Amino acid sequence: MIINGVSIDKTFAEAFPMKGTRIIITAQNLEWAMHSATAFTGFATSVIACGCEASIERTLDPSETPDGRPGVACLIFAMGGKGLAKQVETRAGQCVLTSPTSALFSGIEGEDGKEIALGKNLRFFGDGYQISKMIDGKRYWRIPVMDGEFLTQENTGVVSSVGGGNFLILAESQPQALAACEAAVKAMKQLPNIIMPFPGGVVRSGSKVGSKYKALNASTNDAFCPTLKGQTKSECSPEVESVMEIVIDGLSKEDIDKAMRVGIQAACDLGAENGIRRISAGNYGGKLGPFHFHLQEIMA
Amino acid sequence: MIKEINATTRSNGLPIGGKEGDTTVNAVASWQSGYPMRTTFNRRFPDYDPFLNDSKRILANDESDLLIWVSSFNTAVTPPQSSANTIVLGRSGMQFETEPEVYIPVGVPGIDHEGRTFRSDSVVSVPLRKLRDSGLPSVFEVLSAVEQAL
Amino acid sequence: MTALTLKLKTDLAQRVDCSPLTPDKLTGKDVADIAAMELVSGRLTLPVEELFDISGDDVNDIRFENSSAKLDHIGHAMSQGRITINGDAGAYLGQFMTGGNIEITGNTFIYTGCEMKGGQIKINGNAGDFVGAARSGYKNGMTGGTIIVTGNTGARTGDHMRRGMILIEGNAGEYCGSRMISGTIAVLGDVGKHLGYAMKRGTILLPKMPQHGITANFNDCGSHTLAFLPLMFASFKKLDSKFAKVEGFSRVQRYAGDVGGIGMGEILVKI
Amino acid sequence: MLLKLTGGRIIDPAHDVNDVVRDIYIRDGRIVEKPTDGRVDEEIDVSGKxxxxxxxxxxxxxxxxxxxxxxxxxxxxxxxxVYERTELLRSGTGHAAPSTLTTGYRYAEMGYTAGFEPAVLPINARQAHMEMHDTPIIDKGGYVMLGSDDFLLRMMAANSDQEAINNYVAWTINHAQAVGLKVVNPGGISAFKFNQRKLDLDEKNDFYGVTPRDILHRLSRAVQEIGVPHPLHVHGCNLGVPGNMQTTLDTIQGAEGVPMHLTHIQFHSYGTEGDFKFSSGAAEIAEAINKHKNITVDVGQILFGQTVTASGDNMRQFAGAPHAHPNKWVCMDIECEAGCGVVPFKYKDQSYVNALQWMIGLETFLMVDDPWRIFLTTDHPNGAPFTSYPHLIKLLMDKSFRNDMLSTLHPEAQKATHLASLDREYSLYEIAIMTRAGAAKLVGLADRGHLGIGAAADITVYTDNSDREKMFEKPDYVFKDGEMVVRQGQVIKITWGTTHVVKPEYDVSIEKPLQQYFDKFHTLKMSNFKISNDEIVDDGRGSLTIQPLHKGGRL
Incomplete structure (x- = not known):
C-alpha cells in the first residue's frame, strides 16, 4: 500500500490492556489549570519506569467543567487499577492539592461503577477540618488550604483501556521525520479519548524486547536505528536516515484506530516529496498484547 | 459539655423536672414497658411517640372517646376541656369548671394512704406514709375494684 | 395500567397507619387483595375498602385523593415507585424511604422524611416539625435523599440529620438544623431562632441574613468564595423547585458552630 | 394437692444425684416424700426427661x-x-434491656426461677426492689453496694475498728433488704469524684487515703463475721484495662483466705502481650482460682451482638464511653454515694479485642476445675443479654460447635488463644452445678437449687437433646413453687416469686452516727432510707424469704 508516495508496511502495532481514568483540573484561569495539569502529567511517558502514562487530553471551556471555571482534562493509564490508584493519589496530592485555586474532578464514569480514590485520602490533609458534601450522588471533599478551600471529588471512574498503540515514521532526514511527527501529533490532538504520553507526543528511542545485558529487559530497537544499517539486520533502506515513533494510549481500541488513521494520514500528506518514505509499526510478534492495529487495514 | 469537662476535672449536671408524680409515672412506665409516658398500646405492644401520643394533642384533635384523669396530689390539677367522656380519679375536694361524667374522689398518697414516689431528679425514691385515716380509697384500690368487677 | 387511586371516603376521627400502602408492599396484589388489607386506626384495624374508594391498578403509581392530616406513615420504607397525595398527610410521611418519589399538594404533619435514606419528597405546602429528623431518642435523622418544601417548615428541621438535602422555599421554624450531623439545609425565606443549635457538622445555606441573626454559638469565619457552591446550584437545576431558578452564588459569609459542641457545622450566608 | 412427676432422670448435684430415674412429689410448693398411701392428685409423665x-x-x-x-x-x-400482650401476658419490649415483665417471662421460659441483681445502691435500693417486684415468676434478691460511700470511707480513714464496720454492713444489708454485699471498683467511684481517673489496688483515694485493698479486706471480713452466706461480691479494680490480670491476681492473693466472689472475671483477666498489647490472662487467673479455694467467680461471658453495659463503676464506664454504640451514654453520681454508668456497646466478632474477650471467657470456664466455684453469667446485659444462655451452654458442652465458632473470629485473635486445644466439654451434671446447686449455695439459698425433700419445688424439665442450645432454650415444663408456670417453652401461669434476703444482727448504736451523717449530708432522711418488710410485700404480691445466716455469724 502506498499513500502519496509513502509506503505503508503490511504489519501491525501491538498494544496491551491498561486501566485508565480521566481527571479534570480547574482553576481560576486556564494558565493555572495548565500549571497543575502539566505537573500532574509530568514524568509519565512510559509505565516501564514512571508507573503510569499520562498526558493532557485537551483544555476545557468553563461551560464544560463541573464548577464552571476553565479547566484541563488529563488521561492517565497504568497496568492495573491498584497502580493507577496509587499514581492518581500521589500526583493529585503533590500537583493539584498544592496548586493555587485548583479544584479536582473525575471526568469519567467507571466501567460497572468501578472507582478509585481521587481526593478520598487527600482529605486527611484537612486535619479534621475537611468537610464532605454529597452533590447529585457524588461525594466531594472540601479541604481548607491557605488560599481558601481545595475542592476535590472523592472518587474517579476506572475503565479498561488500551496502551501502546503506535506507528513509526521512516524519513530521509531527521528534520523531515520530526516535521512529519509534528504534523501527525497536531492532527491527533484534535481527537478525544487518547493521549500521546511522550514529550511532544514523539519518541525517538523505540525499543525491542531483551538485551545483551541480563539486567535489562528492553533495549534499543537496532533494526530501526539507521546508523546500524551495516551492522545489524536492518529495517532501514539505504535512503532512510531517521525513524521516529508516536505512541498512543486510549480509552478504547476504536479511539486508537481513529487516532492512528488521522496521524498516519497527516504524515503521508507531507508525502515522498518531503522525504517521508515509509510507515511501519512496533510489534513483538503478537506476544505482548491482544490488540493488533494492522496499518493497511486502518488506512484502507 | 459536662462529658468533655469530666475528662480532666469534675463537672456535674442535676436534671430536675416533674411534679404531681410524673417522674414516678415515667419511671414505672419505663420499667414496665421500656418506654416513658406517651406510649400507646393500640397495637397490643408498647409504641412510644412523644408527639402523636401527647394527650393534649389527642384531645384537641378529637382522637379519644374517653379521658381517664388521675390526679391524686393536687386538687388544682383538673382535666382539660375536651369532648371526650371524662372519668376523674381526683383528690378529694376537686372543683371542676365542667363536671366530668364520673368523679371518684381519692386520697392523697403520703396523707391518706401509703405510697412511694420518685424525687424530681428521678434518682431517689422515698416512701410516702399514711398520716390519717380519712377512709378515702387510693387510686390503686379504685382501679383494683374496677378490675375485679370486670 | 392506571394509577392505583385511594380516595378517602370520610372525615377521619382516628389516625390511620398507611404504612402498608406502598409500591413495595402492594407488589403482586390485586385490587381485591388491597381492599381487604387491614390498616391500624386508633385501637381498631379496618380494611382498606372501609376507608378508601379504590380504583386503578398500577401499584407503582399510588394516588391518595381527598387525603387527610390523619393519614400517617404514607410511603413508609418505600424503595421505588411513586406516591402522589392530593390533600394533606399526617405524621411520618416517607419515613425510612430508600427510593422513589412522593409528592403532596397539601401540608404534612410532624416527622416528614424521618430517617429517610433516599428518594425524593416534594411538599407543595407546609411541613410540620422535625422534617428529616431522627425519631425521639435515636441518633441519626435522614441519611440521604432530598426533601423539597415549597412552603414553610416547623421547628427542628433536620434534627440529627446525617446526609441528604432539605430545600425550603419558604421559611424554616425554630431550631433549624439542630443537632445536625451532616448534610445540607437550604432556606430561601427566613429562619427562626436558635439556628443550628448543637449542630455538629453540615451546611445551612441562606441567601440572606436571617431576621434573628446568627447566634453567639457560631463564630464568624469571614467572607469566602467556595468552590462547591456552583456545583450544588448546578445540581438544583434539574429539580422541580424554585431552587432550580435561584441564581447561583459562591460568595458567602461563613459561620462555624455550634462551638458549644465540636463546632464543625457551618452557616453560609450570601454576600 | 399432690403432684407426681413420674420417671424423670434426676440431676441434683446438691445430693450427688447424677442422672438417676426417680419420681418427684410436690405438695404446697415443696418437694415432699412419697405419700405412704401412694395417692396422688395429678401425675405428669416425664419419663426420659x-x-x-x-x-x-x-x-x-x-x-x-x-x-x-x-x-x-x-x-x-x-x-x-417487641412483645404483644396476650390473654395472659402483658406486653413489653427490649432485647438487652427488657422491661421487667418481659424479663420475668423470658427467664421463666428458659427454666430460670431466680435472678439476683448485683448492684443495688443503698440509696436507690427501693427502686431496685420496685422493679424486681414487677418482675414476674422468678425469685429475686439484691447485693447491696458499699465501698465508695463516704460513711464507710470516713470510718476507714478514722481507723474505726472492724466491729463498727461489721455493724454498718449488717445495718445496710438489713435496711436495703439485701441478700449479700457487693463492692464495685472499691473506692474508685469515690476517687472519681476527687478527680482520679484510675485507681489501682494499692493506690490511695486522694481524699480519704484509703486503698481498694483496705476496703476489700475490711468488707470481706465484715461479711464473713456477720455470717452472711454470700461472700463479698467483688467487682474489682481496673475493669477492662489491658494488664488488669495482675490486679486480679493480687486481689486473689490479698483475700488471705477470706471467702470472696470475683464477679465477671472475664473483664478482669487481660494481659498486655502481643502486637495489640492485649492478651488473655485466663490461664493464670484460672490457676489462681484453682489454688485458692476461698475464691469463687462468675465469668461475665461476652457474646457477639448489640447490648448495653450498665454498671456502678462510673470510673471505668466513663473511660469506656468513647466506644459507645450507638453513640450515647450516661454516667451518674448517685447522691455522691455511688455511681452508675450506662454505655451501649456492640461486640463484634471481627474485632480483635472483642474476639479475644469471647475466648478469655470460654478459656476461664474450661480451665477452672471446680464447677462449684464458677458460675455461668454474661453479667446481663453487659456481656450479652441473658437470653443467650442456651447458646453459651452449647459452647461449653460442645467442643466442635465451639471450635467452629472460633474459626470464624478475627484471625489474629485466633492465634492468641489456646482455646481450640481445650478439650473439656461440660456435662449436664456440671451445668446443673453451675446454674443450680452451686449458685444456690453461693447466694446462700437453703431451700433452692436442689431437689431434696423440703426444697422449694422450683423444677425445670427438659427433653434431652444433643443440641444443647435447643434443649436449654425451651424446657418442657417449668414449675415455680410447685405450680406449672411454663409448658413447652410458653408461660402459662403468672406467679410472682419471692425476695430473698438475709437479716444479720447489728448493734443499734450504729444508728447514732448514721443519724448525724444522714442529717448533715443526705437529701434523704434515715427513716426514709430504710425499706420496711411491708414495702417488699406491698400489695400482697411480693413476699420476703429470710435465708439463714452461716453458723458462727456474729457481731
Whole structure:
C-alpha cells in the first residue's frame, strides 16, 4: 500500500490492556489549570519506569467543567487499577492539592461503577477540618488550604483501556521525520479519548524486547536505528536516515484506530516529496498484547 | 459539655423536672414497658411517640372517646376541656369548671394512704406514709375494684 | 395500567397507619387483595375498602385523593415507585424511604422524611416539625435523599440529620438544623431562632441574613468564595423547585458552630 | 394437692444425684416424700426427661436505676424486640434491656426461677426492689453496694475498728433488704469524684487515703463475721484495662483466705502481650482460682451482638464511653454515694479485642476445675443479654460447635488463644452445678437449687437433646413453687416469686452516727432510707424469704 508516495508496511502495532481514568483540573484561569495539569502529567511517558502514562487530553471551556471555571482534562493509564490508584493519589496530592485555586474532578464514569480514590485520602490533609458534601450522588471533599478551600471529588471512574498503540515514521532526514511527527501529533490532538504520553507526543528511542545485558529487559530497537544499517539486520533502506515513533494510549481500541488513521494520514500528506518514505509499526510478534492495529487495514 | 469537662476535672449536671408524680409515672412506665409516658398500646405492644401520643394533642384533635384523669396530689390539677367522656380519679375536694361524667374522689398518697414516689431528679425514691385515716380509697384500690368487677 | 387511586371516603376521627400502602408492599396484589388489607386506626384495624374508594391498578403509581392530616406513615420504607397525595398527610410521611418519589399538594404533619435514606419528597405546602429528623431518642435523622418544601417548615428541621438535602422555599421554624450531623439545609425565606443549635457538622445555606441573626454559638469565619457552591446550584437545576431558578452564588459569609459542641457545622450566608 | 412427676432422670448435684430415674412429689410448693398411701392428685409423665432444679442467675442486672436508664436511653433496643400482650401476658419490649415483665417471662421460659441483681445502691435500693417486684415468676434478691460511700470511707480513714464496720454492713444489708454485699471498683467511684481517673489496688483515694485493698479486706471480713452466706461480691479494680490480670491476681492473693466472689472475671483477666498489647490472662487467673479455694467467680461471658453495659463503676464506664454504640451514654453520681454508668456497646466478632474477650471467657470456664466455684453469667446485659444462655451452654458442652465458632473470629485473635486445644466439654451434671446447686449455695439459698425433700419445688424439665442450645432454650415444663408456670417453652401461669434476703444482727448504736451523717449530708432522711418488710410485700404480691445466716455469724 502506498499513500502519496509513502509506503505503508503490511504489519501491525501491538498494544496491551491498561486501566485508565480521566481527571479534570480547574482553576481560576486556564494558565493555572495548565500549571497543575502539566505537573500532574509530568514524568509519565512510559509505565516501564514512571508507573503510569499520562498526558493532557485537551483544555476545557468553563461551560464544560463541573464548577464552571476553565479547566484541563488529563488521561492517565497504568497496568492495573491498584497502580493507577496509587499514581492518581500521589500526583493529585503533590500537583493539584498544592496548586493555587485548583479544584479536582473525575471526568469519567467507571466501567460497572468501578472507582478509585481521587481526593478520598487527600482529605486527611484537612486535619479534621475537611468537610464532605454529597452533590447529585457524588461525594466531594472540601479541604481548607491557605488560599481558601481545595475542592476535590472523592472518587474517579476506572475503565479498561488500551496502551501502546503506535506507528513509526521512516524519513530521509531527521528534520523531515520530526516535521512529519509534528504534523501527525497536531492532527491527533484534535481527537478525544487518547493521549500521546511522550514529550511532544514523539519518541525517538523505540525499543525491542531483551538485551545483551541480563539486567535489562528492553533495549534499543537496532533494526530501526539507521546508523546500524551495516551492522545489524536492518529495517532501514539505504535512503532512510531517521525513524521516529508516536505512541498512543486510549480509552478504547476504536479511539486508537481513529487516532492512528488521522496521524498516519497527516504524515503521508507531507508525502515522498518531503522525504517521508515509509510507515511501519512496533510489534513483538503478537506476544505482548491482544490488540493488533494492522496499518493497511486502518488506512484502507 | 459536662462529658468533655469530666475528662480532666469534675463537672456535674442535676436534671430536675416533674411534679404531681410524673417522674414516678415515667419511671414505672419505663420499667414496665421500656418506654416513658406517651406510649400507646393500640397495637397490643408498647409504641412510644412523644408527639402523636401527647394527650393534649389527642384531645384537641378529637382522637379519644374517653379521658381517664388521675390526679391524686393536687386538687388544682383538673382535666382539660375536651369532648371526650371524662372519668376523674381526683383528690378529694376537686372543683371542676365542667363536671366530668364520673368523679371518684381519692386520697392523697403520703396523707391518706401509703405510697412511694420518685424525687424530681428521678434518682431517689422515698416512701410516702399514711398520716390519717380519712377512709378515702387510693387510686390503686379504685382501679383494683374496677378490675375485679370486670 | 392506571394509577392505583385511594380516595378517602370520610372525615377521619382516628389516625390511620398507611404504612402498608406502598409500591413495595402492594407488589403482586390485586385490587381485591388491597381492599381487604387491614390498616391500624386508633385501637381498631379496618380494611382498606372501609376507608378508601379504590380504583386503578398500577401499584407503582399510588394516588391518595381527598387525603387527610390523619393519614400517617404514607410511603413508609418505600424503595421505588411513586406516591402522589392530593390533600394533606399526617405524621411520618416517607419515613425510612430508600427510593422513589412522593409528592403532596397539601401540608404534612410532624416527622416528614424521618430517617429517610433516599428518594425524593416534594411538599407543595407546609411541613410540620422535625422534617428529616431522627425519631425521639435515636441518633441519626435522614441519611440521604432530598426533601423539597415549597412552603414553610416547623421547628427542628433536620434534627440529627446525617446526609441528604432539605430545600425550603419558604421559611424554616425554630431550631433549624439542630443537632445536625451532616448534610445540607437550604432556606430561601427566613429562619427562626436558635439556628443550628448543637449542630455538629453540615451546611445551612441562606441567601440572606436571617431576621434573628446568627447566634453567639457560631463564630464568624469571614467572607469566602467556595468552590462547591456552583456545583450544588448546578445540581438544583434539574429539580422541580424554585431552587432550580435561584441564581447561583459562591460568595458567602461563613459561620462555624455550634462551638458549644465540636463546632464543625457551618452557616453560609450570601454576600 | 399432690403432684407426681413420674420417671424423670434426676440431676441434683446438691445430693450427688447424677442422672438417676426417680419420681418427684410436690405438695404446697415443696418437694415432699412419697405419700405412704401412694395417692396422688395429678401425675405428669416425664419419663426420659432431664429434671433439674430451676436455674438461678446469681448475677444479672434486672433492676435499679441504671437498668431503667438503659431502657429509656435505648429505644433502638426496644424497637428490635417487641412483645404483644396476650390473654395472659402483658406486653413489653427490649432485647438487652427488657422491661421487667418481659424479663420475668423470658427467664421463666428458659427454666430460670431466680435472678439476683448485683448492684443495688443503698440509696436507690427501693427502686431496685420496685422493679424486681414487677418482675414476674422468678425469685429475686439484691447485693447491696458499699465501698465508695463516704460513711464507710470516713470510718476507714478514722481507723474505726472492724466491729463498727461489721455493724454498718449488717445495718445496710438489713435496711436495703439485701441478700449479700457487693463492692464495685472499691473506692474508685469515690476517687472519681476527687478527680482520679484510675485507681489501682494499692493506690490511695486522694481524699480519704484509703486503698481498694483496705476496703476489700475490711468488707470481706465484715461479711464473713456477720455470717452472711454470700461472700463479698467483688467487682474489682481496673475493669477492662489491658494488664488488669495482675490486679486480679493480687486481689486473689490479698483475700488471705477470706471467702470472696470475683464477679465477671472475664473483664478482669487481660494481659498486655502481643502486637495489640492485649492478651488473655485466663490461664493464670484460672490457676489462681484453682489454688485458692476461698475464691469463687462468675465469668461475665461476652457474646457477639448489640447490648448495653450498665454498671456502678462510673470510673471505668466513663473511660469506656468513647466506644459507645450507638453513640450515647450516661454516667451518674448517685447522691455522691455511688455511681452508675450506662454505655451501649456492640461486640463484634471481627474485632480483635472483642474476639479475644469471647475466648478469655470460654478459656476461664474450661480451665477452672471446680464447677462449684464458677458460675455461668454474661453479667446481663453487659456481656450479652441473658437470653443467650442456651447458646453459651452449647459452647461449653460442645467442643466442635465451639471450635467452629472460633474459626470464624478475627484471625489474629485466633492465634492468641489456646482455646481450640481445650478439650473439656461440660456435662449436664456440671451445668446443673453451675446454674443450680452451686449458685444456690453461693447466694446462700437453703431451700433452692436442689431437689431434696423440703426444697422449694422450683423444677425445670427438659427433653434431652444433643443440641444443647435447643434443649436449654425451651424446657418442657417449668414449675415455680410447685405450680406449672411454663409448658413447652410458653408461660402459662403468672406467679410472682419471692425476695430473698438475709437479716444479720447489728448493734443499734450504729444508728447514732448514721443519724448525724444522714442529717448533715443526705437529701434523704434515715427513716426514709430504710425499706420496711411491708414495702417488699406491698400489695400482697411480693413476699420476703429470710435465708439463714452461716453458723458462727456474729457481731
Amino acid at each position: 432431664v429434671i433439674m432444679a430451676g436455674a438461678i442467675d446469681m448475677h444479672t442486672h434486672i433492676g435499679g436505676g441504671k437498668v431503667n436508664i438503659a431502657r429509656t436511653m435505648l429505644p433502638e433496643d426496644h424497637a428490635e424486640a
